[in-house]
Amino acid sequence: MSELTHLERLEAESIFIMREVAAESDNPVMLYSVGKDSAVMLHLAMKAFYPSKPPFPLLHVDTTWKFHEMIEFRDNLAKELGLELLVHINEDGVKQGVGPFSHGSQVHTDIMKTQALKQALDKHQFTAAFGGARRDEEMSRAKERIFSFRSDQHRWDPKTQRPELWDIYNTRIHKGESVRVFPLSNWTELDIWQYIYKENIPIVPLYLAKERPVVERDGVLIKVDDERLPLEPGEEPMMKMVRFRTLGCYPLTGAVESSAATLPEIIQEMLLTTSSERQGRVIDHDAAASMEKKKQEGYF
Amino acid sequence: MAHQSDLIEKDIEAYLLSQEHKSFLRFITCGSVDDGKSTLIGRLLYDSKLIYEDQLQTLENDSKKMGTQGDKMDLALLVDGLAAEREQGITIDVAYRYFSTDKRKFIVADTPGHEQYTRNMATAASTADLAIILIDARKGVLTQTRRHSYIASLLGVKHIVVAINKMDLVEYSQDIFQSIEQDYLTLAADLTFTDITCIPLSALNGENVTRAGEQMDWYKGSALLPFLEHVDVAKDHSQMPFRLPVQWVNRPNLNFRGFSGTTIGKNIHVGEEVIVIPSGKRSCVKSIVTHDGELQEAVADQAITLTLEDEVDISRGDVICAAESPAEQSNQFAAHIFWMAEDQLLPGRQYLLKTTNKLSPATVTELKYKLNINNFEHEPGKSLELNEVGYCNINLSQAIAFDSYKDNRRTGSFILIDRITNNTVGVGMLDFSLRRAKNVVWQDMAIDKSARAELKHQKPCVLWFTGLSGSGKSTIANLVDKKLMDLGRHTYVLDGDNIRHGINKDLGFTDVDRVENIRRVGETAKLMVDAGLIVIVSFISPFVSERRLARSLVEDNEFIEIFVNTPLEECERRDRKGLYKKARLGEIKNFTGIDSSYEEPENAEIEIKTLECSAEEATMEIVSYLEDKAFLEA
Numbered sequence: 001m002s003e004l005t006h007l008e009r010l011e012a013e014s015i016f017i018m019r020e021v022a023a024e025s026d027n028p029v030m031l032y033s034v035g036k037d038s039a040v041m042l043h044l045a046m047k048a049f050y051p052s053k054p055p056f057p058l059l060h061v062d063t064t065w066k067f068h069e070m071i072e073f074r075d076n077l078a079k080e081l082g083l084e085l086l087v088h089i090n091e092d093g094v095k096q097g098v099g100p101f102s103h104g105s106q107v108h109t110d111i112m113k114t115q116a117l118k119q120a121l122d123k124h125q126f127t128a129a130f131g132g133a134r135r136d137e138e139m140s141r142a143k144e145r146i147f148s149f150r151s152d153q154h155r156w157d158p159k160t161q162r163p164e165l166w167d168i169y170n171t172r173i174h175k176g177e178s179v180r181v182f183p184l185s186n187w188t189e190l191d192i193w194q195y196i197y198k199e200n201i202p203i204v205p206l207y208l209a210k211e212r213p214v215v216e217r218d219g220v221l222i223k224v225d226d227e228r229l230p231l232e233p234g235e236e237p238m239m240k241m242v243r244f245r246t247l248g249c250y251p252l253t254g255a256v257e258s259s260a261a262t263l264p265e266i267i268q269e270m271l272l273t274t275s276s277e278r279q280g281r282v283i284d285h286d287a288a289a290s291m292e293k294k295k296q297e298g299y300f
Numbered sequence: 301m302a303h304q305s306d307l308i309e310k311d312i313e314a315y316l317l318s319q320e321h322k323s324f325l326r327f328i329t330c331g332s333v334d335d336g337k338s339t340l341i342g343r344l345l346y347d348s349k350l351i352y353e354d355q356l357q358t359l360e361n362d363s364k365k366m367g368t369q370g371d372k373m374d375l376a377l378l379v380d381g382l383a384a385e386r387e388q389g390i391t392i393d394v395a396y397r398y399f400s401t402d403k404r405k406f407i408v409a410d411t412p413g414h415e416q417y418t419r420n421m422a423t424a425a426s427t428a429d430l431a432i433i434l435i436d437a438r439k440g441v442l443t444q445t446r447r448h449s450y451i452a453s454l455l456g457v458k459h460i461v462v463a464i465n466k467m468d469l470v471e472y473s474q475d476i477f478q479s480i481e482q483d484y485l486t487l488a489a490d491l492t493f494t495d496i497t498c499i500p501l502s503a504l505n506g507e508n509v510t511r512a513g514e515q516m517d518w519y520k521g522s523a524l525l526p527f528l529e530h531v532d533v534a535k536d537h538s539q540m541p542f543r544l545p546v547q548w549v550n551r552p553n554l555n556f557r558g559f560s561g562t563t564i565g566k567n568i569h570v571g572e573e574v575i576v577i578p579s580g581k582r583s584c585v586k587s588i589v590t591h592d593g594e595l596q597e598a599v600a601d602q603a604i605t606l607t608l609e610d611e612v613d614i615s616r617g618d619v620i621c622a623a624e625s626p627a628e629q630s631n632q633f634a635a636h637i638f639w640m641a642e643d644q645l646l647p648g649r650q651y652l653l654k655t656t657n658k659l660s661p662a663t664v665t666e667l668k669y670k671l672n673i674n675n676f677e678h679e680p681g682k683s684l685e686l687n688e689v690g691y692c693n694i695n696l697s698q699a700i701a702f703d704s705y706k707d708n709r710r711t712g713s714f715i716l717i718d719r720i721t722n723n724t725v726g727v728g729m730l731d732f733s734l735r736r737a738k739n740v741v742w743q744d745m746a747i748d749k750s751a752r753a754e755l756k757h758q759k760p761c762v763l764w765f766t767g768l769s770g771s772g773k774s775t776i777a778n779l780v781d782k783k784l785m786d787l788g789r790h791t792y793v794l795d796g797d798n799i800r801h802g803i804n805k806d807l808g809f810t811d812v813d814r815v816e817n818i819r820r821v822g823e824t825a826k827l828m829v830d831a832g833l834i835v836i837v838s839f840i841s842p843f844v845s846e847r848r849l850a851r852s853l854v855e856d857n858e859f860i861e862i863f864v865n866t867p868l869e870e871c872e873r874r875d876r877k878g879l880y881k882k883a884r885l886g887e888i889k890n891f892t893g894i895d896s897s898y899e900e901p902e903n904a905e906i907e908i909k910t911l912e913c914s915a916e917e918a919t920m921e922i923v924s925y926l927e928d929k930a931f932l933e934a
Contacts, residue, residue: 012601
C-alpha cells in the first residue's frame with residue numbers, strides 16, 4: 001500500500017475529528033439517529049478509539065413516531081457493541097399529544113425533534129455533540145464548519161463562524177455554550193453507501209426493498225407502520241415493493257418503489273437515479289433556504 | 301451520473317471494485333465573481349453529470365428569479381449557498397463542493413474574491429493541494445491575481461492552474477493567452493510553487509473545462525478536468541520524515557498503552573526506532589494497532605494507534621518522530637501570522653496557540669514587518685488588522701515540537717485563540733526557532749536574581765519614563781537616580797539620547813526602527829534587572845504596544861510605568877533642544893507630537909502632571925511609591 005484511497009482518506013479525517021473531541025471536550029455525546037449516516041459515524045467511532053470503546057454515550061431523540069424496525073435495530077446494536085445508549089423523548093409533547101397527524105409536520109418536528117434535542121442536551125449538560133450531517137446534503141450545509149458553535153440558546157449564527165484551517169480545530173467554549181461536530185462533513189451519499197458496502201456495516205433493513213404495506217398521500221408513499229396512521233374511509237393499504245432512502249418519522253418519510261434488495265443494487269439504483277436524496281423528506285420541500293432558517297433555530 | 305453507466309447497469313459489483321482505488325484531490329478556486337468562478341465550478345458539476353433532476357429544476361427556477369444570464373441557466377447559482385449571498389449575488393463564505401470522476405474524488409472549495417474575504421481564501425487554501433487561479437482574459441493579471449497567488453503560496457499550495465477564462469470574449473486569441481501566461485510566470489517567479497499550468501478556457505461555453513475546446517486548436521495541453529484527474533499530489537504527502545502527533549492516549553486497560561494519531565510523511569514499520577519530541581526519549585515501534593487488525597506498516601495520513609517497546613511517558617501534544625530526522629523543539633519562533641479578527645493583533649498580549657495537537661499560552665513579542673499581500677512588499681507596522689499578514693516573533697510558555705511550515709504543513713501550522721472570546725483570531729505558519737542551540741536546555745545559573753538583589757537590599761525593577769520630548773522625563777529620571785543613590789541603592793539610567801549614540805546608533809525613526817529600539821532597550825533593562833539593579837529608563841516610547849512589549853520582558857511586578865504628562869503646547873514652549881521648531885519647519889520627520897502620534901498610557905503605575913508639581917515633588921512621589929511597594933528594604 002502506498003497511497004490512501006479516497007474512502008480511506010475520508011475515514012482518517014473523520015477519526016481525527018472524533019479523537020480531537022474526545023481529547024478536548026469535557027462531556028461529549030454522539031447523536032445517533034439510527035439512519036445510514038449514523039451507522040457510518042458509529043462504525044468510525046468504534047475504529048477511532050479501538051481497542052478502547054468510544055469515550056462517550058449515544059443519544060437518540062425519539063419522536064415516538066419512528067419506524068418500529070429502527071427502534072429494534074437501535075436497541076440490539078447498542079447492546080451488541082456494549083455502548084451506553086440514552087433515549088430522550090419530549091414528555092411535555094407526549095402529554096399534549098403532539099404528532100404529525102394532529103399538529104402537522106412542522107409543529108411535530110419542532111416540538112418532538114428540535115425542542116426535544118435541546119432538552120436532552122441541556123439535561124445532560126453536553127458540551128459537544130457529534131452529528132452525521134454531510135455538506136453535500138443541502139446548500140446551507142455546504143458552508144457550515146465541521147465544528148459548529150451554538151449559543152446557550154442553541155442558536156447557530158452563520159456570520160460568526162470560526163475560521164477552520166488545516167486540521168486544527170478550536171474546541172473552546174464558554175459555560176452553557178456547546179459545539180455540534182460533523183465528522184462526516186466531507187462525505188457524499190455515494191461515499192456513505194460505498195463505505196457501508198466495503199466495511200459490511202449493519203443498517204436498518206428498511207433501506208432494502210421489500211413488500212411493505214403503504215398508502216399514497218399527496219403523491220408520497222407512506223408506510224403503514226402502526227395503527228396510528230388514520231386511513232381514509234374505504235382506504236386499504238397496498239402491498240408494494242418499496243424501500244426508503246432516508247429514515248425518520250414514518251408518517252413524514254416517503255418510500256420509493258424499488259426492487260433493490262441488496263447494497264450493490266441500492267448503489268446501482270442511486271447512481272442511475274435522477275432525484276436527490278432529501279427529496280423524500282417532507283420537511284425540506286419549502287424554499288431553498290429553509291434549512292438555513294431551521295438551523296438558526298437549533299435544528300441539527 | 302453518466303460516467304461508466306454501462307458498467308453500473310450491467311455489473312454493479314465490478315463497478316464498485318473499480319471505484320475502490322479512486323484517489324483524492326482537494327483544490328480551491330480563486331478569482332472574483334466577475335471572473336466566472338462559480339460558473340466554472342457549476343460547469344464542472346454540470347458537465348460531469350453530477351446534478352440531479354430536482355436540483356436542476358430548482359436551478360432553472362432560481363435562474364429565472366435571480367439569475368444573471370437571461371434565459372440561460374445561471375450555473376453560478378448551483379454553487380452560491382447562504383441566503384444572504386444569493387440575494388446579493390456574491391459568494392461570502394467558503395463553500396465546499398464534491399464531485400468525482402472514475403479516477404478521482406474531488407473536494408473543491410469555492411472562495412470569495414474580494415479583499416475583505418481574504419481570510420476565507422486562506423481557510424480554503426490551508427487544506428488544498430492545488431489552486432485554480434482565474435483570470436479574465438479581457439483584463440489579464442490584476443492586483444487580485446497577485447493577492448490570490450501570494451496567499452496560495454503562503455499557505456503552502458504547491459500546484460497552480462491558471463485558468464484564463466472568457467476566451468470566448470477575446471476571440472480565442474492565442475496572443476492574448478500567451479501574453480497573460482508570460483505576465484503570470486513573471487509574477488510567480490518569487491513564489492514557492494512546484495508547478496504552474498496555464499489553460500485557456502470558456503466556463504460559460506464549456507471550452508477546455510471537461511473536454512478539449514473546439515475553438516482553440518493552438519492549445520496542445522489538456523483540458524482542466526483531465527488535468528485535475530492526473531496531477532500527482534501523493535508525493536507531496538509521503539516524502540516528509542515520519543511524524544505521529546499524539547492526539548489521544550489509548551488506555552483500555554492496564555496492559556495496553558497506545559498512542560493514537562494521524563501519521564505524517566514516510567511509512568513507519570514495526571521495529572523502527574522512534575524519538576519523542578520534546579522529551580527526547582527513544583524507543584521502537586512494538587505494534588501498529590487498528591480496528592481492522594495489526595499492521596506491519598502504516599502510510600501517510602492514516603489514523604492509527606502505536607504501541608512502543610519501552611514504557612515511555614508520552615502525552616497528548618507530543619510528537620513521535622523518525623529517530624533519524626526528528627522534529628525540532630522550541631518555545632520561541634519566527635512565524636508568519638495571518639490575522640482573521642476585527643480586533644487587531646496586539647504584540648505583548650497573551651493568546652492561546654494551538655498546533656495540531658497542543659494548546660499553550662503564547663505572546664507575539666515582536667511584529668518585525670507586515671507583508672503587503674497585493675505586491676509582496678515588506679512594510680513597517682505595530683499591529684495587524686483583519687486580513688493582514690505579518691512576520692512575527694512568538695514566545696510560548698513551554699517548548700513544543702514543530703517543523704518549518706514550508707517542510708510540513710501539519711506540524712508547522714497553528715491558530716491563535718482569544719482568551720476572552722474564545723474566537724480563532726489568527727493563524728500562523730512557523731518558520732524557524734529563535735533559539736540557536738535547538739536541543740540545549742536553558743543554562744541554569746548558580747546564582748540567581750534574588751540572591752543578587754538580596755545582597756543589594758532592594759527588589760530590582762524597571763522605572764519606565766514615557767512622555768513627549770521636552771516633557772521633563774530626563775530631568776525627573778536624573779533626580780530619582782540621585783535620590784536613590786543617596787539612599788544607598790544600586791541603579792542605572794538608560795537614556796534615550798545616549799542609547800541612540802551607542803547600542804542603537806544603527807536605528808532611525810521609522811516605526812520598525814522604533815520597535816527595535818525599544819526591544820533592545822527592554823532586553824538591556826531586563827539583563828540589568830537580572831543583575832539586581834533598579835533600572836531607570838527614559839524614553840519617549842510613544843506606542844502602547846512597544847511599552848507592552850518592554851513590560852512583557854520582565855516579571856509582572858517588576859515594571860513601573862511612569863507617565864510624565866506635559867501638554868504638547870508646554871513642551872513646544874520649552875523646546876530646550878530646539879527640536880519642535882525644526883519639526884514644525886519639516887526638517888525632522890516622524891517627530892512625536894507633530895507628525896507622529898503619542899499614545900497616552902491608560903494604566904501607568906504613576907502619572908506625573910508637570911504643570912501641577914515641581915520636579916522635586918515628582919521625585920519624592922516616585923521614591924515613596926518604591927518604599928510603599930517594598931522595593932527598598934530597610
